Structures are given as structure tokens and as C-alpha cells.
Amino acid sequence: MKVVGLVSGGKDSCYAMMKCIDYGHEIVALANLMPVDDSVDELDSYMYQTVIKLPPFSGQLLHPGPLQACIWLGTKLLSAMRNAWECHCSEGEYKDLQGKPSKRESHQNLSYRMTPGDEVEDLVILLNEVKHQIPSITAVSSGAIASDYQRLRVENVCSRLGLVSLAYLWKQDQSLLLQEMITKGIVAITVKVAAMGLDPAKHLGKEIAYLKPYLHKLKELYGINVCGEGGEYETLTLDCPLFKNAQIVLDDFQIVLHSSDSIAPVGVLHPSAFHLEHKREPISFSGTSRSNDACSEKMGSVSEVQGDCLPKYIAKCQSVDLASEFGEVSEVKLHISKNKRDDTFSIGCWLQDLCGISEGLQKDLTAVLKKIELQLIKNGFGWVNVLYIHLYIADMNEFALANEIYTRFITEEKCHFGVPSRSTIELPLLSVGLGRAYIEVLVANDHSKRVLHVQSISCWAPSCIGPYSQATLHKEILHMAGQLGLDPPTMMLCSGDPAAEMEQALENCEAVAECFKCSVASSAILFVIYCSASLQSSERIKIQDKVDTFLKQKRLSHLDNGSMSKVFDPVLLYVLAPNLPKRALVEVKPVLYVPEDKETATETVMQNQSCITTPNYWGFQHAQWHHSCCQKCIVRGKLCVVNLCITKELAAKICSESDTDRKEECQHSNTDEQMIRISRFCIYLLDEILLENNFSWGDAMNLRFYFPTNLCMRADILSLIFRDAFKEFAEMSQRIQMDNEPIFNLVPVLGAGRSATSMDDVITCELFASKL
DSSP: OEEEEEOOSSHHHHHHHHHHHHTTOEEEEEEEEOOSOTTSOOOSOSSOOOOOOOOSOOSOOSSOSOSTTSOOTTSOOOSOGGGTOOOOOSSSOBEEEEEOOOSOOOOOSSSOOOOTTOTHHHHHHHHHHHHHHOTTEEEEEOOOSSOHHHHHHHHHHHHHHTOEEEOTTTTOOHHHHHHHHHHTTOEEEEEEEOSTTOOHHHHTTOBHHHHHHHHHHHHHHHOOOTTOTTSSEEEEEEEOTTOOSEEEEEEEEEEEEEEOOSSSOEEEEEEEEEEEEEOSSOOOOTTOOOOHHHHHHHBOOOEEEOOSSOOTTOOOOOOOOHHHHHOOOOGGGEEEEEOOOSSEEEEEEEEEOTTOOOOOHHHHHHHHHHHHHHHHHHTTOOGGGEEEEEEEESOGGGHHHHHHHHHHHSOTTTOTTOOOEEEEEEOOOGGGTEEEEEEEEEEESSSOOEEEOOOSBOSSSOOOOSSOBSEEEETTEEEEOOEEOEETTTTEEOSSOHHHHHHHHHHHHHHHHHTTTOOHHHHEEEEEEEEETTOOHHHHHHHHHHHHHHHHHHHHHHHHTTOOOOOOOOEEEEEEESBOGGGOSEEEEEEEEOOSOGGGOOOBOOOOGGGOOOOOOTTOOOOGGGGGGEEEEEETTTEEEEEEEEOHHHHHHHHHTSOGGGHHHHHTOOHHHHHHHHHHHHHHHHHHHHHHTTOOGGGEEEEEEEEEGGGOOOHHHHHHHHHHHHHHHHHHHOSOOOOSSOSSEEEEESEEESSTTOOOOSEEEEEEEEOO
16 A cells, blocks of 8 residues: 555554565655644643654755654654655655644544544645645555544544544553564664653663663563653654665753652753765665666655644535435335344344345345334434444345445444444345345443444454444453454465465454453353355364464463463354455354453353243253253353254154154154244243343343254244244243344344354354343
């Protein structure tokens, strides 16, 4: 990609651009902002800082031109640095652009929305000018390491301008990162210090390589950020591999004390004189052999962008009536499911299309989203209340179209507390009489969710470029987006066999979990692992082995460093799907329990069942073999996760243990009769598990029945069977209330089961109940 670098003059922005080049991108422009009055140190801005003002340049320029050719984000440095810079463009002009933010930050919340008069809007103006002058620009590089505040604002600006945010230093271990910078040739000095243990008189002007041992000592003593991410210090890069032509040499400087605080004094370095020192043998970076002259020809002049008003291209968010745009879908074809929890509940919506006359994904998905939106409004909610979305489509070749329609409904403007997390898979919808789109949403009646939505491409974990997030934490339950085996910095599926893709997907899950101070190895209570139908049986075996090995290794690692005290035995469910996004072979969707008070976190505890008497319904009686078909993860008094796997063998046994009067009939019955018995058994056994562990049906957050297409049964017929079974159960037990809407979702799959090697269940049931 063609990249504009947001340069701050320090080590981080320079090293971030080095990483961009490492990953095959081209830096074709540099951009920064400076205040209207550059005579004032800008120490009170959350986004921009002025730390250094340089005197008139003394020395011969290698490439004559304006001195403000490459200045820093926050205007740390006004220098002739462009003359030291190596140009990496292969075509077009190389540009250095600067703008002047004229106002203070007025929107200081962590998240950011377009705010007229805010200084962030000046960055929008500047980057829009970059796009105007260099239309090939597609990405923006920044040196964010740990600051959500600045990262979110850069991502907001990039999203509005159709640019990709590159933040290759994001979430990297700062100790390792500092060592990398030094090893890779970053020569930077401190130009501001503001932390306990840092003395302006002693430590300003010192190289980071010299200070590294002392910074690590301060980290141990006071917990400072060794890369200065907490504002402990600021740096100025004097030399690095990007500087092909020359390095900057400071001849003289002054120390200015801004605060004489006895604990953490604040001081800045103001150079009095500097010059450029020519490199006799210009260094080639990343294998480039371009000459100085070639770079010089592509150097453009500085464009200064000023203005107090917002750019005209920023359009206000307008609601779109997609139902009228694409026409109405018959209300008869739309179906809704909803469970009965008042605080956290799920809604499913699908189209019945028995005759196969669907008019296409665009109309089907629009109708489904519109129906859910109306259902949310009917219950006093909106998309802002949605925690998670399962997006099922009939053809993964239409994934781009599905995203386009999706983003017209679910936007950051509508979800100001954070966009919901999401997973997407292809399902055999058409073969069971459904339309081309099917959606499930998990809804909460409060705004207490905490959302992780990183849109920047980085080395941390795959980005979410769009209105969906990596994970959503709500009431101690972490709902993680479906993770593919993507290499984060390239966003490409990792090379190697399916097991390697599985391992990368799990590593991505772990990176997301670490942001919530937990681990998938210890905190996961449920894994749903979608496998592509293109996988061979031998490959599925390797995938399952990789899951087991990964979790064991992570647990041992956490035990060794003493960071794990409680371990849950998660429920694992494997689902065979026709296709996955990006033609991936696997997609992992974990759910984690993240208690607010880790010290009092409860273990997975199974209650003593000997003292509990479970009622018998439909002639079923408790038997030991019942436990062979279910997996459970119970967090006592809080969570109940159950997976029932009804194999062909168990289905035959269930029918053979029917009422005495119906045994012979069941043995010779058709598929419908068998499914009636199986549906009743599933409800009976789920009720038994809920009762044994002191849960009720009212605690259910979602309930899914996965059924394979080889049953040769339409979704509407199977839905009717389960609805009738629940009605019968409600009449017999009085433990559940039934309305017209079903409390479950039917999910058609190619196969499902507790093992990746035998995904041939007749019915697989997934129940998630919570008392939180």
C-alpha cells in the first residue's frame, strides 16, 4: 500500500515506518500538524505536542528546499530532515505536508465522534489534503504503542477518509520493542522527561541506548513505561536506517525546566545549533538501490494546509430506509425467535423460502436486518444494545455484498458504546428451505458493555476494519469475534497446513484475551470451531490435536509464571460449514468467563446429584448413559454451558427407550417420528441439567439446535417439531412459559459434534444460561 507517515520525530513514528517498509508498503508522504503559535510548548494537548523549536539551519543542504520539509506530529522538530530521508517511492511524487491545528481538544472521552472545533478535525483536513495531492495514498502509519486515546482518533479519521490505519507497534512488549529499535539502528535522544527518577539535568539529550538499563530499573521501581508511552519521556531521532543521505547532529542545546516538582520534574531540550552530517556511503534500506538523485527528483515541496472550518466532504450520518430502497419482503416469509430473559436475550431472524424463489442476498439480508431493527425498537432497544451478531449467509462469494448491506444498518454512530462483535460463516440455508441470509443477535438492556475495537493493522491481532469489534465484555462474559488464522501484520491467511492456521487463529484469540487480562487456556468456557468442508478427515484430526496441544501448552506457561490459579474445562463444539471468510479452513469463536474479582473466581463445580430428584417426562428416566452425550461447564451460581451431541447410535437408543406402548412403533417410525422423540429427549435432558445445577429456563441467554442437511428435513418442519415439544413440556412441567415465538434457533450445517473427526450428530444442542 502507499502510505502517509504521521511523523512525530521520535523513535516510535520512525520505527513504525520502518516496519511498514518491512511488510512491503511504501512511504510516499510524511504529514504532521503544528500549532498556530509555534513559540509555545504545546504540553497540554492530548494529541499534539511542541517540544522543540530549532534555530535557523546552519550548514549546506544536500537537497535545497524549504526547511520545514519533514517536521514532527506535534511539531517537535522543524528541521531539514527531509535531506537526510531516504525516498521509498517507486512512482509519483514524494510529499511532506504540514497543517496547523488552531484549537484545543474539546472532546476528551476515550472514544471519539466527529466534533466541530476539535483539534482532531485538523488532522482530517490535513490527511484529506494528502489524498488530494497523492490520490494513490491508501494507508496511514502511526507510532501508537499503548495509547487507546490517540489510536482511536487516528482510526476514526482513517475510517472517515477511507484509509487504512497501520500501527505496527501496537500492543508490542515495550522492553522488547525498545531493544528492537536500538538493534535496528534507531539513534534517538530524550528531548522531554516527566517521570519519577528522570532528572532533566542528567537525562535530557541522552541516547535511548545509553538510558535503556536505567529505564528498566525505573520500570522495576516505579512501573514506568520503558518506551515512554505514559508520557515519561519524549525522543528525537537523530539517525536511523530511513535516513539514507545524512544524520542530524546537535551542536548545542539548552535545558528548559517546566516544572521543578521534587518527585517528577518536567524538562525539555531546546537545541541552539545543529547540522546535517553527510553519509559518505548512503545506506540502502530494505534492499532498495535507488540513488540520491532519483529520490531528489521525487521530493515535492511542502504544502501548508490551514483552515478553521470542517472539510466539506464530511457528511452527516443519515438513516437509510433500505426496506423502501430494495422493496418489501413478504412478512409471511420472515420469522423471529426470542428467549424470555429480560436483561440479556437473543433474537434470531430468517426467511422461509420453500420454493427457492429468493430474489438474492441484497433483498434477503436487508429484510432480515430491518426486521431485527424493528424488533429491537419494539422492545425499546437499538443496535447500541447489541452485544454480538452471528451473520449466516448462503454463499461466501457474496461476503463483500453482505458487509456492504450490514454496514448500512450497524454503524459506529448508532453504537456509540461500541459496535458489536461478530462471526460470519456460510451455511446451507437454501437446501433446508431458508433464504440467503440468517442472523442471530445477542441483546442487553444496559450499556455496561466494554468493547475492544481495534481497526489498525498491527502485529498484535487481526484488525476489524468495519463496524464490528474483536470482543465484547458484558457482565463477566467475554464474547469474542470469530477468529481466522490471519497473520496480523499482513492480514493474510498464514501459510502451512490447516493445523498451522488453527494455531494462528488460537494465538489471535489469546492476543485479544490478554487485553482483558485473561487467557483462552484458563478462562474459556466454550469454543465453537467452524471447519471448512474442504478439509479432509486426516486434516481435521490434526486440527483437533492442535487445539488440545495449544491449550495444554498455554496452561503450563501460565502456571510456570504464576499467572493462572483457576482453569475451566471448556465445552468444545465442532461445526462443519460449506465455506468461511477468505476461504479460511477454520474459524474459532470462544466465549470466556472473566470475573470482576479474580480472587474470588469460582471453579467449575458439579453439584452432588444424588440428592436431586429430577422429574420424568415423556417416559424418560435418568440413566448414567445420559452423561455420555453431553458436555457441561458449570460456574456455580453463575453460568451453565451445555452441549448435547445426539449421534446416530444415541438416537436409536433414545427411540428404543420410549414409552412401552410406543417402543415398537418408534422402531419402525419415519424420520419425523424419530425427531419428535429426539426433540423431547433433548428438552428433558437439558431440563435435568438445569435443575441439577440450580438454573431455570429463564436463565437461558441462547439456545441453538444444529441439524445436518443429510437429515433431508426442511427447517420449518423441524422447527414445528421442537416448538410442539416445548409446548408439551410447558404444559407438563410449568417450568417454562411459551409464547408464539420459539425460544430456540435452528442452525442448518453440514455436520456438527464434540469431535472434529466425527461431526455426524443427528442433532447438536448448545445452551448458554447465565444468572449474572
